[in-house]
Amino acid sequence: MEQFIHDLIGNDLLATIVWCVLPLVFILGYAIVAILAEMKSASWFQDRLGPMRTGPWGIFQPFADVLKLLMKEDIVPARADKILFNLAPVIVFVGAYAAFAVLPFASEYVGADLNLGLFYLIAVSSFGVLGIIMGGWASNNKYSLLGAMRSAAQIVSYEVPSATALLIVAMMVGSLNLQDIITAQSGGFWNWFILGGPKSDVVLASGAVIHADIGNFVFLPLLLATFVIYYLSALAETNRTPFDIPEGESELVGGYHTEYSGMKFGMFFMAEYANMFLVSAVAAVVFFGGWQSPWGITLGEALDIPVLTLLEGVFWTAAKGFFFVFVMMWLRWTLPRLRVDQLMYMCWKVLIPASFALALVVGFIVVIR
Amino acid sequence: MLSINYYLILSAVLFTIGVVGVLTRRNAILIFMCIELMLNSVNLTLVAFSAYLGNVEGQVLVFFVMAVAAAEAAVGLAIVLALFRNHVTVNLDEINILKW
Amino acid sequence: MELTDIIFYIFALVTIGSAMIVVFSRNLVYSAFSLMFTFLGVAGLYVLLLADFLAVTQLMIYVGGILVLMIFGVMLTHRVVNVEISSGAMRVIPATIVVGVFLGTLLLVLTRTKWMVMEGSPDVIGTTSMIGTALVTDYLLPFEVSGVVLLVAIVAAAFMARKR
Numbered sequence: 001m002e003q004f005i006h007d008l009i010g011n012d013l014l015a016t017i018v019w020c021v022l023p024l025v026f027i028l029g030y031a032i033v034a035i036l037a038e039m040k041s042a043s044w045f046q047d048r049l050g051p052m053r054t055g056p057w058g059i060f061q062p063f064a065d066v067l068k069l070l071m072k073e074d075i076v077p078a079r080a081d082k083i084l085f086n087l088a089p090v091i092v093f094v095g096a097y098a099a100f101a102v103l104p105f106a107s108e109y110v111g112a113d114l115n116l117g118l119f120y121l122i123a124v125s126s127f128g129v130l131g132i133i134m135g136g137w138a139s140n141n142k143y144s145l146l147g148a149m150r151s152a153a154q155i156v157s158y159e160v161p162s163a164t165a166l167l168i169v170a171m172m173v174g175s176l177n178l179q180d181i182i183t184a185q186s187g188g189f190w191n192w193f194i195l196g197g198p199k200s201d202v203v204l205a206s207g208a209v210i211h212a213d214i215g216n217f218v219f220l221p222l223l224l225a226t227f228v229i230y231y232l233s234a235l236a237e238t239n240r241t242p243f244d245i246p247e248g249e250s251e252l253v254g255g256y257h258t259e260y261s262g263m264k265f266g267m268f269f270m271a272e273y274a275n276m277f278l279v280s281a282v283a284a285v286v287f288f289g290g291w292q293s294p295w296g297i298t299l300g301e302a303l304d305i306p307v308l309t310l311l312e313g314v315f316w317t318a319a320k321g322f323f324f325v326f327v328m329m330w331l332r333w334t335l336p337r338l339r340v341d342q343l344m345y346m347c348w349k350v351l352i353p354a355s356f357a358l359a360l361v362v363g364f365i366v367v368i369r
Numbered sequence: 370m371l372s373i374n375y376y377l378i379l380s381a382v383l384f385t386i387g388v389v390g391v392l393t394r395r396n397a398i399l400i401f402m403c404i405e406l407m408l409n410s411v412n413l414t415l416v417a418f419s420a421y422l423g424n425v426e427g428q429v430l431v432f433f434v435m436a437v438a439a440a441e442a443a444v445g446l447a448i449v450l451a452l453f454r455n456h457v458t459v460n461l462d463e464i465n466i467l468k469w
Numbered sequence: 470m471e472l473t474d475i476i477f478y479i480f481a482l483v484t485i486g487s488a489m490i491v492v493f494s495r496n497l498v499y500s501a502f503s504l505m506f507t508f509l510g511v512a513g514l515y516v517l518l519l520a521d522f523l524a525v526t527q528l529m530i531y532v533g534g535i536l537v538l539m540i541f542g543v544m545l546t547h548r549v550v551n552v553e554i555s556s557g558a559m560r561v562i563p564a565t566i567v568v569g570v571f572l573g574t575l576l577l578v579l580t581r582t583k584w585m586v587m588e589g590s591p592d593v594i595g596t597t598s599m600i601g602t603a604l605v606t607d608y609l610l611p612f613e614v615s616g617v618v619l620l621v622a623i624v625a626a627a628f629m630a631r632k633r
Binding site: 371373374375376377378379381382383384385386387388389390392393394396398399401402403405406409412413416417418419420421422423425426428429431432433435436437438439440441442443444446447448449450451453459 | 473474477484485488489497501504507508511515519520522523526527530534538539541542543546563564567571575576579580585586587596599600603604608611615622623625626627628629630
Binding site for chain 1: 498499502505521522525526528529532533534536537540541544597
């Protein structure tokens with residue numbers, strides 16, 4: 001895929017830039033769909049129709065919203081710290097976007113096929129916190145600061161169970177490379193890690209072999225619990241309901257982006273949506289086979305058309321990612337918001353001990369098998 | 370590849386900046402930051418030697434330095450917070466109850 | 470000039486420039502946030518030195534951990550809203566002399582010494598498995614001890630920071 005773009009464009013530097021910008025195009029398209037989905041699902045859950053005026057069934061509403069954000073006046077509060085106030089949305093978005101560099105969209109389409117992919121993902125996902133604190137402090141508003149402090153405490157705490165949950169699968173694969181993790185789950189949905197991992201021997205790209213006994217059904221309940229821990233922490237890390245106390249509008253107006261307007265608010269918004277897709281796609285990659293189709297064979301491979309294989313890969317990644325994004329929207333209208341102390345109790349006294357215990361048990365079984 | 374001296378000089382300069390901060394600034398948290406600068410410059414030296422000698426042991430040492438730095442930051446900031454609760458200042462010149 | 474050389478100079482500039490802001494800025498919050506760019510610059514230099522594992526660890530521990538702690542420290546020890554966060558400087562002249570002598574000595578030693586360097590360029594293999602193997606074989610005891618150190622640090626920090 002990368003080679004193909006190089007051949008198509010000719011100029012190396014230009015081709016590299018195009019290669020780097022491709023995920024951004026994906027995020028923009030996805031954000032448009034997700035905004036509409038959020039509005040429509042919210043209204044359907046509440047027995048409303050939702051936006052109906054812009055275009056048929058209101059499908060052009062997200063374009064109108066984006067246009068509105070672009071044309072709004074960009075207000076910087078008089079007492080705000082101008083430099084940090086302007087830098088904060090950029091840092092938040094960079095933190096979200098940097099993680100897309102290693103996300104495999106298809107077998108031939110991954111920005112950078114790092115050996116440390118999973119570790120890198122966990123590390124850069126903590127980067128956005130700094131932007132959030134920066135924005136909260138620079139706004140010079142007590143609601144912004146409170147929201148930012150809450151958000152930082154929440155994200156830093158919930159990183160521990162989410163990272164531990166991901167490392168449990170990495171331990172079973174013996175690799176941090178995301179493509180290796182996906183390859184280990186090839187062959188159909190019964191080989192996905194959510195259902196206990198591979199049931200027959202798998203050879204990784206590096207030549208290492210994952211033996212079938214690792215996919216024993218012993219792992220099924222353990223990995224199911226691991227997935228639940230990961231998904232709950234992912235919800236908390238993206239500040240989604242029921243963990244949306246950093247921007248709880250009934251207490252804090254809007255949280256850390258209270259003072260932001262126009263396109264800077266748009267960047268916070270985009271970063272949040274990008275993060276939602278990112279954590280969902282990571283769940284898909286690590287537990288649900290990534291770009292693999294549920295029945296193990298692809299039409300492109302059967303007909304020997306590489307382009308079709310690529311498109312199928314992107315389709316499955318997007319479909320699995322969108323599904324988990326939809327579950328997040330679903331939960332938003334199902335569960336009430338937690339209190340701060342309940343949130344911290346949940347993390348430090350439930351999820352972290354549980355994830356450590358799971359890591360211990362899974363590690364033990366992996367070693368003695 | 371650049372000669373190793375570039376990396377060594379860079380980390381010497383970084384270390385010196387950290388020393389300047391520790392010597393001239395009086396805020397406890399800022400001094401912490403300067404200590405982190407110094408630790409980073411030492412890490413950079415170790416990684417540079419590790420890369421130019423083709424030996425991974427320097428990087429293992431950096432790993433331990435990072436672990437100790439994390440522990441130091443946690444305990445140090447807890448001390449600073451405790452001091453702030455009792456003295457309402459983090460200026461090291463005003464914290465002198467152990468001095469006669 | 471090769472591309473990697475240009476990248477080295479960019480990272481070096483970012484590292485040194487932001488480190489200067491950390492030390493000389495009058496505003497503590499600016500210091501804290503420019504420390505982020507120092508850490509990122511050093512992480513970039515690690516990548517140039519083919520230490521990929523350490524570069525990511527640097528991101529995780531320093532940027533995601535220590536720096537967030539520092540910023541919390543800054544915000545908890547100052548009344549933040551509407552109050553100038555600054556910290557004074559002292560003893561500039563003696564410090565300048567000490568530091569000048571120190572830097573001079575360092576640079577003299579560095580440039581005069583003939584450093585032992587491997588011939589050819591190093592292999593471009595990931596360092597993760599090598600570091601992992603070293604940690605559980607030759608360096609097992611330090612590894613365990615550092616785990617205990619971290620545990621003690623967590624307990625001590627929680628004990629000291631709580632309200633009595």
